[in-house]
Amino acid sequence: MNFRMLSEKQITQAVKELFLQCPRILPQDALDALKKAEETEESPVGKSVLKQIIENSHIALAENLALCQDTGTATLFVQWGQGVLFSGSSLTDAINEGVRQAYKEGYYRNSIVNDPLFDRKNTGDNTPCIIHFEMIPGDKVIITASAKGGGSENMGAVRMLKPAEGIEGVKKFVVDTVSNAGGNPCPPIVVGVGIGGSMDKAALLSKKALNRTIGQYNPDERYKELEIELLRLINNTGIGPMGFGGRVTALAVHVEFYPCHIASLPVAVSLLCHSIRHKEVIL
Amino acid sequence: MSEIKITTPLSTEVVTSLKAGDRVLITGYIYTARDAAHKRLVELIKANKPLPFDIKGALIYYVGPTPAPAGKVIGSAGPTTSGRMDAYAPLLLDMGLKAMLGKGWRSQAVKDSIQKNKAVYFAGIGGAGALLSKKIKSAEIIAYEDLGPEAIRRLYVEDFPAIVANDCYGGDVFIEGRQKYEQEK
Numbered sequence: 001m002n003f004r005m006l007s008e009k010q011i012t013q014a015v016k017e018l019f020l021q022c023p024r025i026l027p028q029d030a031l032d033a034l035k036k037a038e039e040t041e042e043s044p045v046g047k048s049v050l051k052q053i054i055e056n057s058h059i060a061l062a063e064n065l066a067l068c069q070d071t072g073t074a075t076l077f078v079q080w081g082q083g084v085l086f087s088g089s090s091l092t093d094a095i096n097e098g099v100r101q102a103y104k105e106g107y108y109r110n111s112i113v114n115d116p117l118f119d120r121k122n123t124g125d126n127t128p129c130i131i132h133f134e135m136i137p138g139d140k141v142i143i144t145a146s147a148k149g150g151g152s153e154n155m156g157a158v159r160m161l162k163p164a165e166g167i168e169g170v171k172k173f174v175v176d177t178v179s180n181a182g183g184n185p186c187p188p189i190v191v192g193v194g195i196g197g198s199m200d201k202a203a204l205l206s207k208k209a210l211n212r213t214i215g216q217y218n219p220d221e222r223y224k225e226l227e228i229e230l231l232r233l234i235n236n237t238g239i240g241p242m243g244f245g246g247r248v249t250a251l252a253v254h255v256e257f258y259p260c261h262i263a264s265l266p267v268a269v270s271l272l273c274h275s276i277r278h279k280e281v282i283l
Numbered sequence: 284m285s286e287i288k289i290t291t292p293l294s295t296e297v298v299t300s301l302k303a304g305d306r307v308l309i310t311g312y313i314y315t316a317r318d319a320a321h322k323r324l325v326e327l328i329k330a331n332k333p334l335p336f337d338i339k340g341a342l343i344y345y346v347g348p349t350p351a352p353a354g355k356v357i358g359s360a361g362p363t364t365s366g367r368m369d370a371y372a373p374l375l376l377d378m379g380l381k382a383m384l385g386k387g388w389r390s391q392a393v394k395d396s397i398q399k400n401k402a403v404y405f406a407g408i409g410g411a412g413a414l415l416s417k418k419i420k421s422a423e424i425i426a427y428e429d430l431g432p433e434a435i436r437r438l439y440v441e442d443f444p445a446i447v448a449n450d451c452y453g454g455d456v457f458i459e460g461r462q463k464y465e466q467e468k
Contacts, residue, residue: 042464043460043463043464045304045446045460046464049408052408052411052414052444053408053410053411055411055414056408056410056411056412056413056414059413059414059417060359060412060413063355063413063416063417064352065349065352065355065358065359065412065413065416066349066358066359066412066413067359067410067412067413068359068361068409068410068411068412069346069347069348069349069358069359069360069361069363069412069416069432070347070361070363070412071349071359107349107350107351107352107358108349108350109347109348109349109350109358109359109432110431110432111347111432120319122430122431122432122433124431150363150364151363151364151386151387151409154364182387182388182457182461183386183387183388183406183409183457184364184366184386184387184388186386186409186410236465236466236467237461237465238460238461238462238463238464238465238466239461240460240461240464242386242406242408242409243387243388243406243457243460243461244406244446244456244457244460245456245457245459245460245461245462245463245464246460246464247464273409273410274410275410
């Protein structure tokens, strides 16, 4: 096997570039989905909201401003090829330094507090970020960065269903989660659903699902049907853009699944606001 | 549907003319505050101490902006989720706060206080941080600079767009809007 090296500087630079871009730029699939939503939305207020969301993305690009003031928790999925060696002292520190530099130079908001329960003092540099590491075969490193705001994050949920609750139980939990959130996660949303694994695995899958390109379905036909059905049910709630009422509450539902215990049916729901901010680089 | 132009500070006369679903354009001085600042304001009220700004007739905007790049008054500045301030709002409304601007629905206790105090809750477009920042013509920190993005700022806004979410008659755009577009399975 051939090994290759990545340095601290290379990692920091790559992460910095990802996070300079992320909070400012809507990916093409997101923009296309929002334009389609504006065309199909029946509510006049809803249409107006969607128009302004699209206009906002143009202004953000032109004025070099973040799409939304909540530039979020810096979150990364790092798929590290087994053939890659890191020559620095701490990969986590190198990644955090990239985030730190991006949030400073991009004039993004520092939204992280040091301790969640007592002091809650702002760390002043939007670190530490949240990193999910995975080892993969090969000699590439794939970094998927996302800036995830607190509003949508706060509306997520996990439940350990009984296997007997089955598909109807899953549908009810997902739709109820979206219904109870109302306008808080800034609809139109993208819904990530993780089914199976364990409590934490399901939650991770639901978060990962948010990074999928809109328009791509789960390759398993049964789960694809579930994605389509969930989208239909969610859009039937009538919540609409920003919760003001309308026919477009979600742009997409992405379901991921994993084998799980004979006694369990874990289900997790992550919600993503209309500021869809994720970007990938392959090193 | 045309927009209603309103200016701050808001009079009871103007507030009582607004109905849920009305589109407004807000001009004038408004004050920013989120969770941490609200906690401090409520502590001041309970200790009978003066507030850092005149609350009578005021509008509080729930926002934590990104830092202002060179040459700009403010960074991205869209609304944050109002529900997190529900615990604090009724007391501020009792003290004379006339309007709140944020996003998402409010609790029944807040809606009741809005009715009782003849106040109003406006909802802005969440996530339209860049678009809304262009409506802000000046920004200065007036309290709690240590809170960084969560400091209390006095902003001057011009034609800042929002929707009347809760009027003083019990109207609620979130409930009414959803009922209209809900469909059965």
